[in-house]
Amino acid sequence: xxxxxxxxxxxxxxxxxxxxxxxxxxxxxxxxxxxxxxxxxxxxxxxxxxxxxxxxxxxxxxxxxxxxxxxxxxxxxxxxxxxxxxxxxxxxxxxxxxxxxxxxxxxxxxxxxxxxxxxxxxxxxxxxxxxxxxxxxxxxxxxxxxxxxxxxxxxxxxxxxxxxxxxxxxxxxxxxxxxxxxxxxxxxxxxxxxxxxxxxxxxxxxxxxxxxxxxxxxxxxxxxxxxxxxxxxxxxxxxxxxxxxxxxxxxxxxxxxxxxxxxxxxxxxxxxxxxxxxxxxxxxxxxxxxxxxxxxxxxxxxxxxxxxxxxxxxxxxxxxxxxxxxxxxxxxxxxxxxxxxxxxxxxxxxxxxxxxxxxxxxxxxxxxxxxxxxxxxxxxxxxxxxxxxxxxxxxxxxxxxxxxxxxxxxxxxxxxxxxxxxxxxxxxxxxxxxxxxxxxxxxxxxxxxxxxxxxxxxxxxxxxxxxxxxxxxxxxxxxxxxxxxxxxxxxx
Amino acid sequence: xxxxxxxxxxxxxxxxxxxxxxxxxxxxxxxxxxxxxxxxxxxxxxxxxxxxxxxxxxxxxxxxxxxxxxxxxxxxxxxxxxxxxxxxxxxxxxxxxxxxxxxxxxxxxxxxxxxxxxxxxxxxxxxxxxxxxxxxxxxxxxxxxxxxxxxxxxxxxxxxxxxxxxxxxxxxxxxxxxxxxxxxxxxxxxxxxxxxxxxxxxxxxxxxxxxxxxxxxxxxxxxxxxxxxxxxxxxxxxxxxxxxxxxxxxxxxxxxxxxxxxxxxxxxxxxxxxxxxxxxxxxxxxxxxxxxxxxxxxxxxxxxxxxxxxxxxxxxxxxxxxxxx
Numbered sequence: 107x108x109x110x111x112x113x114x115x116x117x118x119x120x121x122x123x124x125x126x127x128x129x130x131x132x133x134x135x136x137x138x139x140x141x142x143x144x145x146x147x148x149x150x151x152x153x154x155x156x157x158x159x160x161x162x163x164x165x166x167x168x169x170x171x172x173x174x175x176x177x178x179x180x181x182x183x184x185x186x187x188x189x190x191x192x193x194x195x196x197x198x199x200x201x202x203x204x205x206x207x208x209x210x211x212x213x214x215x216x217x218x219x220x221x222x223x224x225x226x227x228x229x230x231x232x233x234x235x236x237x238x239x240x241x242x243x244x245x246x247x248x249x250x251x252x253x254x255x256x257x258x259x260x261x262x263x264x265x266x267x268x269x270x271x272x273x274x275x276x277x278x279x280x281x282x283x284x285x286x287x288x289x290x291x292x293x294x295x296x297x298x299x300x301x302x303x304x305x306x307x308x309x310x311x312x313x314x315x316x317x318x319x320x321x322x323x324x325x326x327x328x329x330x331x332x333x334x335x336x337x338x339x340x341x342x343x344x345x346x347x348x349x350x351x352x353x354x355x356x357x358x359x360x361x362x363x364x365x366x367x368x369x370x371x372x373x374x375x376x377x378x379x380x381x382x383x384x385x386x387x388x389x390x391x392x393x394x395x396x397x398x399x400x401x402x403x404x405x406x407x408x409x410x411x412x413x414x415x416x417x418x419x420x421x422x423x424x425x426x427x428x429x430x431x432x433x434x435x436x437x438x439x440x441x442x443x444x445x446x447x448x449x450x451x452x453x454x455x456x457x458x459x460x461x462x463x464x465x466x467x468x469x470x471x472x473x474x475x476x477x478x479x480x481x482x483x484x485x486x487x488x489x490x491x492x493x494x495x496x497x498x499x500x501x502x503x504x505x506x507x508x509x510x511x512x513x514x515x516x517x518x519x520x521x522x523x524x525x526x527x528x529x530x531x532x533x534x535x536x537x538x539x540x541x542x543x544x545x546x547x548x549x550x551x552x553x554x555x556x557x558x559x560x561x562x563x564x565x566x567x568x569x570x571x572x573x574x575x576x577x578x579x580x581x582x583x584x585x586x587x588x589x590x591x592x593x594x595x596x597x598x
Numbered sequence: 599x600x601x602x603x604x605x606x607x608x609x610x611x612x613x614x615x616x617x618x619x620x621x622x623x624x625x626x627x628x629x630x631x632x633x634x635x636x637x638x639x640x641x642x643x644x645x646x647x648x649x650x651x652x653x654x655x656x657x658x659x660x661x662x663x664x665x666x667x668x669x670x671x672x673x674x675x676x677x678x679x680x681x682x683x684x685x686x687x688x689x690x691x692x693x694x695x696x697x698x699x700x701x702x703x704x705x706x707x708x709x710x711x712x713x714x715x716x717x718x719x720x721x722x723x724x725x726x727x728x729x730x731x732x733x734x735x736x737x738x739x740x741x742x743x744x745x746x747x748x749x750x751x752x753x754x755x756x757x758x759x760x761x762x763x764x765x766x767x768x769x770x771x772x773x774x775x776x777x778x779x780x781x782x783x784x785x786x787x788x789x790x791x792x793x794x795x796x797x798x799x800x801x802x803x804x805x806x807x808x809x810x811x812x813x814x815x816x817x818x819x820x821x822x823x824x825x826x827x828x829x830x831x832x833x834x835x836x837x838x839x840x841x842x843x844x845x846x847x848x849x850x851x852x853x854x855x856x857x858x859x860x861x862x863x864x865x866x867x868x869x870x871x872x873x874x875x876x877x878x879x880x881x882x883x884x885x886x887x888x889x890x891x892x893x894x895x896x897x898x899x900x901x902x903x904x905x906x907x908x909x910x911x912x913x914x915x916x917x918x919x920x921x922x923x
Contacts, residue, residue, distance in 0.1 A: 192644060243681065265869065474882050
């Protein structure tokens with residue numbers, strides 16, 4: 107339960123009930139004041155945060171600048187493998203100006219700092235003081251002794267992958283939540299989760315599968331909530347010229363060079379994908395055709411990118427022009443257990459690509475196998491989802507499209523060896539630009555450029571489904587798919 | 599006898615060593631856990647730092663050496679995901695699995711043996727045929743499907759029993775047990791039944807075969823001739839004669855069910871070690887997976903060792919035979 111140990115999705119969602127962040131994100135991942143009421147850069151490398159006054163911790167003590175400094179400095183000490191350090195990597199030091207003002211110095215201009223802070227939880231400096239080494243942290247937080255936050259719910263008990271029991275905190279600065287007691291259960295199996303809802307053991311479930319969603323439409327006892335997700339499924343096309351595991355001629359012989367390095371081949375693949383059918387048939391309507399690896403409305407989403415057009419005839423023509431009139435053969439890899447519909451979309455892709463002459467062998471594998479193998483460079487053609495959970499483009503551009511650059515810390519998820527110096531320069535310029543208007547323009551240009559390269563082919567933006575007993579509650583889905591008790595209100 | 603015991607202990611140790619190496623190499627072959635748990639925004643520097651901190655960058659033999667060294671000091675390492683010592687984590691889940699398994703196996707044995715003896719005594723009757731039919735079903739229908747059907751019928755349609763989870767617990771000597779509360783028992787019924795069905799089918803077949811054989815034996819014939827009632831014959835002689843294979847199987851099944859109650863625990867979200875291992879595999883939480891598999895190996899080695907030693911104590915031919923070979 108240590109909010110500074112892991113940034114894994116379910117963990118971040120669980121601690122969100124107990125702890126607050128300086129900067130909060132609304133349902134559409136637009137940032138808004140949290141424990142900080144305002145923030146502004148006062149120099150190129152200094153941000154000033156004004157803190158909210160009158161905020162109480164669950165133990166009754168006051169929240170102030172000391173807790174912010176303590177929390178920021180605690181992260182690198184206690185973080186685990188799913189590192190939280192990324193949210194404070196730009197922070198050089200924290201200065202307390204007065205109890206409700208802090209100055210945060212960064213290593214150079216850091217315009218996205220407020221976005222980083224969306225997932226940085228503030229703990230009580232007094233309660234967590236004795237539980238801030240790697241050995242003691244888990245003990246203090248899992249028992250609840252140090253799990254003192256300012257959030258809408260108080261910690262009652264927790265067991266790993268089991269129930270998290272919460273109780274309403276009446277002194278919450280944002281007004282008390284609607285529920286006195288909340289139990290958050292982790293039920294991994296889709297059918298078991300649905301059964302738990304139908305049997306009345308739980309009131310709301312998340313991640314309803316598309317098949318179940320169809321059935322639930324006819325069930326008047328259950329109400330479903332559909333929300334857009336930040337995840338966009340995309341096809342990743344390896345750009346290594348000579349190495350091409352899983353790509354060969356139709357007869358199995360070796361090709362002279364990697365066909366994916368030819369823009370015409372990539373355009374052919376793009377034109378071969380019928381996104382509308384993918385959404386309507388494969389996902390039972392739970393999604394939207396995507397044209398960028400970023401959902402519409404996010405900071406940096408570009409309106410200049412043209413809509414993709416499904417045109418199999420053009421795809422065949424482009425392949426012939428590129429020197430593959432008979433097509434070729436690829437192994438397509440994707441996850442089967444990470445995001446709703448991932449394996450099904452992959453199957454659909456396989457059929458669509460085969461239809462234009464690219465014989466596709468679909469391999470849907472567990473994420474446990476997929477990610478390490480992709481990191482080792484074993485896949486030339488792979489599909490998985492990318493969720494821009496920060497709500498702005500530098501996260502996606504910097505991780506996926508920027509040249510892999512250890513020194514700059516960029517391109518960590520560029521698994522396709524893509525490199526365009528002009529795009530790199532643009533991304534770096536955007537990351538450094540403190541002026542919001544200019545930064546938006548730079549990111550939009552970069553997204554347009556990146557999308558045009560067709561090295562990552564966006565397919566669909568996913569939608570997520572929640573289900574609840576009819577007439578019991580209202581729920582506002584969030585783009586980051588978090589299920590938070592504070593966004594559930596009683597019906598009527 | 600002492601020589602035999604030492605020899606078997608050495609063998610057991612060798613099996614454990616080989617097993618731990620296989621587990622270690624196997625889990626290493628899947629890939630680097632950092633690629634799964636690291637968040638997408640993580641830079642190379644953070645990735646490198648994490649790998650270094652977890653010791654994942656060292657050569658495999660070195661990682662294994664460190665693992666064994668820590669193991670000899672009673673330290674199984676800490677879970678990547680929860681930052682909790684693995685032994686504590688597994689220990690906290692063990693009571694849930696233990697009570698589920700013990701109840702399921704006991705139920706399977708009592709009911710299975712009774713039905714099996716009945717089917718063996720009156721093999722031609724309608725009831726016996728029904729029992730045998732059910733036992734075939736118990737063997738051939740997959741456990742996850744039965745589990746879902748049980749949930750559908752008893753939890754969703756009838757609403758008699760909860761569909762999953764563990765329910766209220768009572769802490770005795772610092773260990774939480776759920777079979778001591780009404781709510782806990784409620785939660786136990788379906789998963790225990792699900793787990794018991796396969797074992798019950800096996801017990802039925804075992805008991806029936808044993809009973810049919812024994813019923814034709816001279817012992818039973820003479821007993822009948824002496825005018826002893828059928829009930830007494832069954833209780834005193836038949837049950838005694840068929841109990842040896844049943845007890846052996848009971849022990850072995852207890853071990854394997856303890857280790858592999860995975861399917862039932864997943865479907866009923868039963869917070870036991872089976873669910874823990876599945877959850878851990880999903881995120882490649884290496885220390886948990888390795889420790890679990892090593893402990894499982896230890897469990898089986900211990901069971902086999904005990905069985906061998908008990909047999910050797912009973913039957914001298916076994917130990918002398920081994921020594922000659």
